[in-house]
Amino acid sequence: MKYNRMKKFSIREISAVDNPAQGEGARVAIMKRADLEKKHALLDPMDGHTHTLSYISDDTKGESSFNGNNDDQHHSHPWIHGMNGELIVGHTNGHTHRVGFFSKQGDSTPVADATNPTEENTMNEEEFNKKLEEIQKQLDETAARADKSELVAKMTDVQKAHYATLEGDDAKSFLESDTKDAVIAKANEADPVVGEFEGKEIRKSDDPTGVLTALLEKAKHDKKKADKDEDDKKKFAFEAKKAELEKRVATGDYKNLPGTDEMKAEMLKALDSIEDESTREAAHAALVAKNKELEGAFTEVGTAIAPDPITKSTFDKIADIRDEILRGQPELTKSAAYVLAIESKEGLELYAELQAAPEVN
DSSP: OOOOOOOSOOOOOOOOOSSOOOOTTOOSOOOOOOOOOEEEEEEOOBTTBOOEEEEETTOOEEEOOOBOSSGGGOBOOEEEEOTTSOEEEOOBTTBOOOEEEEEETTOOSOOSOTTOTTSOOOOOHHHHHHHHHHHHHHHHHHHHHHHHHHHHHTSOHHHHHHHTTOOHHHHHHHHHOSOHHHHHHHHHHHSOEEEEETTEEEEGGGOTTSHHHHHHHHHHHHHHHHHHHHHHHHHHHHHHHHHHHHHHHHSTTTTTSSSOHHHHHHHHHHHHTOSOHHHHHHHHHHHHHHHHHGGGGGSOBSBOOOOOHHHHHHHHHHHHHHHHHHHHOTTSOHHHHHHHHHHSHHHHHHHHHHHHSOOOO
């Protein structure tokens, strides 16, 4: 047989495909691949739809069939073969699918599960339907949990607190109610607050025997009585101090000092509050000395003798300083204001004036 030897030629196109095809202008099939067995996988349902995968064993990646409930959701999923031969389905439109089972082309008998190629899948139609029911149940439970979370998120803090106390059908009924505040109000009427402990409300249901409520009432009564006893004690001490001051004002040590008895009593109270003992005693001694100096001013010799005008105006000036301090600091007592008045620069000068005033004969 005689052969023609081609010494010069050029290759313009090569077809290397699963199913050999010659493009336009191709005269010879240079490479041809044998037709391999194709398999199909069915994905589990999700959001009311599923997909199929078609592939041959050598394929490493691909796309699922398109599906969806409407045009906006029409989509497919990318997939790849994992390191161990398992099918891994990617996310699209915020979800993915598990691989249910797959079979060879033209073979209605299920074979190995794509998620575990080494395990035989003997699922019949009844088992398959049961599996679908389980999947649907899981989907329903997931949707219910999502709905519940959404409803709880919309509640106020008061509604959430009440919901946390409910169980079973009561919790479900409250969750689905459109009048949650009315339900809470009705529940509160049936279970009123009977007391308070450490800032927390005690309701009737918390104390079915009434023992805790009785103890709380007793504690409340005891505290009220203790507060009253403390107030009475302070009032008694105040009245006793007031009586003591009035008695001291009326004695010979202070009776000749100018001013009202109330003013002199407040001044004595202010002097008594001076912490330094030597200063306190010196202040009282100065008043006693001044009282003695003024003693002669009230003795009639011939015509009436007017009181020492310098001494009177000095006390009035100290009282004016006190009143001004009280206007600026109304929370102070008169005694405290007297102390500040006497300790002020002008008060010290007036106090020195009192000490330097001439003795009245």
